[in-house]
Structure formats: structure tokens, C-alpha cells
Amino acid sequence: MTDPIHISCPACQAKNRIPAAKLSASPTCGVCKAQLLPEAPFDISEAQLNKHLKNDELPLLVDFWAPWCGPCRMMAPQFAEAARQMSPKVRFAKLDTEQHQAVGNRFQIRGIPLIILFENGREIARQAGAMDTRSIVGWVSQHLKG
Numbered sequence: 001m002t003d004p005i006h007i008s009c010p011a012c013q014a015k016n017r018i019p020a021a022k023l024s025a026s027p028t029c030g031v032c033k034a035q036l037l038p039e040a041p042f043d044i045s046e047a048q049l050n051k052h053l054k055n056d057e058l059p060l061l062v063d064f065w066a067p068w069c070g071p072c073r074m075m076a077p078q079f080a081e082a083a084r085q086m087s088p089k090v091r092f093a094k095l096d097t098e099q100h101q102a103v104g105n106r107f108q109i110r111g112i113p114l115i116i117l118f119e120n121g122r123e124i125a126r127q128a129g130a131m132d133t134r135s136i137v138g139w140v141s142q143h144l145k146g
Contacts, residue, residue, distance in 0.1 A: 006057050007036050010048075037058075041092040046095070046102060049062065060092075061093070086140060112128075124143055125143040
């Protein structure tokens with residue numbers, strides 16, 4: 001990647017244009033100065049997800065979860081560690097399906113935890129069930145090849 005890429009800010013949702021060579025230099029939002037590529041998963045709503053899918057040119061992995069879900073809580077630290085390992089090549093977000101129930105129908109969610117990998121606004125892969133860090137990183141890497 002040599003051209004600038006577009007990334008939505010995880011804090012204010014502003015669309016930012018970042019030179020690809022600067023992705024590993026901890027770029028910040030031009031509007032609110034928040035970190036654009038945090039090493040930790042960020043919380044996202046359905047409306048925010050829509051903006052990211054529309055604007056972002058980096059892959060986005062979303063963990064669809066709920067606070068009452070034991071496997072979701074078990075996977076949370078594994079997901080966070082995978083985010084740390086894969087930043088800045090992939091961004092990681094968490095969407096609480098209890099707070100945003102409409103996403104269940106929209107994405108045909110039948111069980112959680114569910115991770116969906118998006119690239120250029122399109123779903124490219126999904127995986128249901130709790131996974132460890134190594135499995136998450138391997139799964140994402142496998143689907144982003146090519």
C-alpha cells in the first residue's frame with residue numbers, strides 16, 4: 001500500500017486520510033486527536049459500524065458479544081491480545097448485541113461470540129464460538145491472504 005487510506009476515528013467517527021507509510025506511527029484523528037489505530041478493541045454501535053464499513057480501507061474484525069454470555073467474557077482477553085498483535089494491519093471492534101439487537105437480524109447472528117471479518121465494507125469471513133489468541137490471529141491471517 002503506497003496510497004493514502006481512509007479510516008474512521010473510533011472515538012468521533014470522523015473520516016481520516018492517512019498515508020499508508022504512517023500507519024505504524026500511531027496516527028491520530030484530525031478532529032478529536034484520538035488514536036486511529038488503537039492496539040485494543042474499541043466498542044462500536046450499529047450506526048458506528050455502518051460508518052466504518054462505508055469509509056474504512058483497513059480490515060475490521062468485529063466481535064459480536066453480550067455481557068451475559070460466559071464464552072464471550074472468556075474470549076474477551078484473547079480478542080484483546082489478538083488486537084495488540086495484529087495492530088495496525090487490522091482493527092478490532094466489539095459490538096454488544098444486547099444493546100444493539102437489530103444487528104442480530106441484519107447479520108443473521110445465530111450464536112455468540114461471533115467474529116466477522118470485514119474488508120472494504122464487505123464481510124469476507126465469520127466464525128462462531130470462543131477462540132484463543134493464536135486461533136484468532138491465524139484465522140484472520142488466513143482470510144486476508146490474497
